[in-house]
Amino acid sequence: MTLAALGIDVGSTATKLVGVTAAGDIAWRRLAPTAPRIEAQAEALLAEARAQPGGERAPTVATGYGRKLVASATRALTEITCHARGVYRRTGRAGTLVDIGGQDSKVILIGAQGQVLHFVMNDKCAAGTGRFLEVTAGRLQLPVAEMGDMARAATAEVPISSTCTVFAESEIVSLLARGTPVEHVVRGLHRALVHRVTSLVRSLGPRPPYFLSGGVAHNAAVAAFLGEALGAPVERAEEPQLMGAYGAALSALEP
Amino acid sequence: MSSLGALRFHASVSLLGRAALRLDRLRTEHKLARMKSAGPHLGPPLMTSGWLKELISRHYLTGRYVRGVRKVAWVTSGAPVEHLKALGYYLMYPENHGAVCGIRRWGERQCLAAEDAGYSRDLCSYARTDFGTVLSGQTPVGRLPPPDLLVCCNNICQTVLYWYQVLAHHFQVPLVLIDTPFLYTEARPHMLAFVRKQIDAAVEVAERTAGRSLAPARLEEVMRLSHEAIGLWLKIMQTGRNRPAPITAFDEFIHMAPIVEMRGEESTVAYYRALLAELEERTRRGVGALQAERKRLLWDNLPIWYRLRPLSESLAARGVALVASTYTNAWGELVERIDPTRPLDSMAEVYLHPILNRGTGHKLATMARMLKEYQADGVLLHSDRSCKPYSVGQMDQQRRLAGELGAPALLLDADHNDPRAYSEEQAENRLQAFLEVLGA
Numbered sequence: 001m002t003l004a005a006l007g008i009d010v011g012s013t014a015t016k017l018v019g020v021t022a023a024g025d026i027a028w029r030r031l032a033p034t035a036p037r038i039e040a041q042a043e044a045l046l047a048e049a050r051a052q053p054g055g056e057r058a059p060t061v062a063t064g065y066g067r068k069l070v071a072s073a074t075r076a077l078t079e080i081t082c083h084a085r086g087v088y089r090r091t092g093r094a095g096t097l098v099d100i101g102g103q104d105s106k107v108i109l110i111g112a113q114g115q116v117l118h119f120v121m122n123d124k125c126a127a128g129t130g131r132f133l134e135v136t137a138g139r140l141q142l143p144v145a146e147m148g149d150m151a152r153a154a155t156a157e158v159p160i161s162s163t164c165t166v167f168a169e170s171e172i173v174s175l176l177a178r179g180t181p182v183e184h185v186v187r188g189l190h191r192a193l194v195h196r197v198t199s200l201v202r203s204l205g206p207r208p209p210y211f212l213s214g215g216v217a218h219n220a221a222v223a224a225f226l227g228e229a230l231g232a233p234v235e236r237a238e239e240p241q242l243m244g245a246y247g248a249a250l251s252a253l254e255p
Numbered sequence: 256m257s258s259l260g261a262l263r264f265h266a267s268v269s270l271l272g273r274a275a276l277r278l279d280r281l282r283t284e285h286k287l288a289r290m291k292s293a294g295p296h297l298g299p300p301l302m303t304s305g306w307l308k309e310l311i312s313r314h315y316l317t318g319r320y321v322r323g324v325r326k327v328a329w330v331t332s333g334a335p336v337e338h339l340k341a342l343g344y345y346l347m348y349p350e351n352h353g354a355v356c357g358i359r360r361w362g363e364r365q366c367l368a369a370e371d372a373g374y375s376r377d378l379c380s381y382a383r384t385d386f387g388t389v390l391s392g393q394t395p396v397g398r399l400p401p402p403d404l405l406v407c408c409n410n411i412c413q414t415v416l417y418w419y420q421v422l423a424h425h426f427q428v429p430l431v432l433i434d435t436p437f438l439y440t441e442a443r444p445h446m447l448a449f450v451r452k453q454i455d456a457a458v459e460v461a462e463r464t465a466g467r468s469l470a471p472a473r474l475e476e477v478m479r480l481s482h483e484a485i486g487l488w489l490k491i492m493q494t495g496r497n498r499p500a501p502i503t504a505f506d507e508f509i510h511m512a513p514i515v516e517m518r519g520e521e522s523t524v525a526y527y528r529a530l531l532a533e534l535e536e537r538t539r540r541g542v543g544a545l546q547a548e549r550k551r552l553l554w555d556n557l558p559i560w561y562r563l564r565p566l567s568e569s570l571a572a573r574g575v576a577l578v579a580s581t582y583t584n585a586w587g588e589l590v591e592r593i594d595p596t597r598p599l600d601s602m603a604e605v606y607l608h609p610i611l612n613r614g615t616g617h618k619l620a621t622m623a624r625m626l627k628e629y630q631a632d633g634v635l636l637h638s639d640r641s642c643k644p645y646s647v648g649q650m651d652q653q654r655r656l657a658g659e660l661g662a663p664a665l666l667l668d669a670d671h672n673d674p675r676a677y678s679e680e681q682a683e684n685r686l687q688a689f690l691e692v693l694g695a
């Protein structure tokens with residue numbers, strides 16, 4: 001398939017690249033952990049995309065924290081605009097998009113035409129972001145990818161009272177020292193994360209349907225718990241981590 | 256007055272100082288006249304800026320040598336001062352001095368000096384900047400004259416009560432507190448009477464400290480000059496209603512200095528007359544503060560002093576003009592309440608009504624009105640970590656602005672004087688996302 005536009009999302013944890021056809025369908029994708037040399041990595045990934053049919057002439061939009069470092073991009077847009085665009089293209093519905101990324105989380109209100117009406121961000125505190133799970137997984141010596149299933153399967157949970165990632169870590173240590181089963185702790189951690197995100201959603205007022213994007217959307221427990229807290233199901237975007245890059249590519253399609 | 260002090264004052268301030276500052280102004284004006292634009296995306300610079308610089312420099316130069324020549328009062332930004340002016344006091348505004356420190360990037364070191372002495376980082380950064388200045392004796396303006404009298408009015412916040420008690424303890428001088436009841440709704444007659452009584456008492460203390468009595472005619476004169484300057488200031492801000500706006504809130508943040516610290520002076524009135532004339536001329540010629548104005552925003556709360564220039568440039572680059580601010584507006588909106596023929600009653604009324612002494616509903620209503628009057632597309636709400644009274648309620652205000660008022664609003668987390676509470680990357684990111692929503 002011929003690529004008509006490219007989108008690159010340089011996030012704090014992963015760099016995502018999407019190539020779309022003229023009709024706006026994803027035809028090519030790449031995902032790599034973000035390297036310290038952002039410029040070089042972005043250009044190497046883009047070179048790969050541009051080697052695809054049509055890729056050479058495809059306009060490129062960059063998004064994510066590192067968006068300004070992508071020298072060969074035609075334009076830079078924030079993740080707010082791009083995630084909303086990507087998810088709206090998939091769902092075709094207005095609603096509230098919760099995007100939980102590696103180092104921040106955002107709640108975006110999408111209008112009937114897919115436009116961003118309003119947004120709020122948590123960019124001040126690691127609790128309520130992917131980093132919270134990463135750090136606590138490290139402390140529990142668990143692979144992050146398995147945490148969600150473990151939380152869902154757990155039959156009980158302990159409340160994690162600390163709202164700070166660093167203090168949550170020490171809380172875990174004392175819980176484990178008291179013999180609390182790891183699964184209960186893991187379930188409690190998910191609940192704590194969801195708690196943070198829920199207040200962000202509530203600050204915009206309840207506007208279902210709810211969608212979830214960003215890397216943390218891979219975690220089924222987060223979606224399930226968030227749905228419980230909001231009293232309405234939370235739909236996980238397909239390929240949630242790619243929605244920013246996808247939205248960027250869709251923006252690149254526009255003149 | 257010691258004759259040596261008087262001699263030094265007249266030599267340094269009245270003769271040499273004045274001449275040097277005038278020369279500097281001429282040089283600045285010459286430079287400004289040759290500048291096509293004030294920045295890559297900004298319109299031509301305001302010619303009156305040279306005059307402003309002269310006024311402010313003269314104010315601080317006077318302060319440097321005034322000790323022993325005139326009595327000095329340190330006052331809060333919202334304190335009644337007309338009687339002090341009429342009694343010949345030199346007025347020092349620690350908040351304005353704090354802003355000068357902020358603009359010159361001295362905020363952090365002054366705050367640190369205060370924190371080293373044990374003051375909490377949670378304290379307003381103006382208070383910390385002031386304590387840092389007092390304790391270190393260092394300031395970018397040379398030297399501050401120690402006070403003979405302190406006048407503190409809680410119509411802006413409660414922090415000032417404790418702040419001025421610290422100053423009173425440090426300088427061992429009389430402190431006058433003027434307590435203004437908070438206005439949840441309208442001011443009641445007993446509230447006006449209560450404030451009026453305190454102003455009467457404040458006059459007595461000021462007279463005693465100055466060793467002379469207040470001449471009613473002189474007070475009326477000062478009040479008349481205050482009134483005139485405030486009226487001019489309001490008109491200046493209102494030129495921002497034009498498209499393109501000939502002035503932005505960023506300019507106002509700088510040009511507001513005289514309305515705060517030099518009210519009641521002839522030279523302030525003359526200066527604002529000139530500024531207004533310049534803006535009216537700009538409007539006639541269709542000259543904007545930005546080279547290309549596409550969107551218009553309203554600003555709420557204090558400025559971020561140490562980021563004024565970059566923020567103004569980055570908004571201008573996207574064609575966004577800050578056409579008004581609730582902060583600068585606060586210095587003009589009360590003009591109707593002043594009656595120079597009833598100076599003391601007017602003072603009681605005016606000093607009861609600052610925006611910070613009224614409920615959050617009033618602020619929302621002010622913003623709604625300004626949005627309309629200035630045809631603004633949205634609001635930037637600076638959530639100022641230091642200024643709790645100004646920032647409280649902004650989350651609800653944001654929701655209501657975006658909801659029933661249809662004006663998108665952004666919360667920008669910062670602090671007006673402490674750069675450690677500001678994250679450039681995050682602020683930029685939020686701002687860009689907001690401007691994308693606005694279509695700027």
Ligand code: SF4
Pocket residue numbers: 350379380381382411412413414415557611641642643644645
């Ligand atoms: S808290 Fe606000 S009103 Fe009070 S001194 Fe500080 S900046 Fe001014």
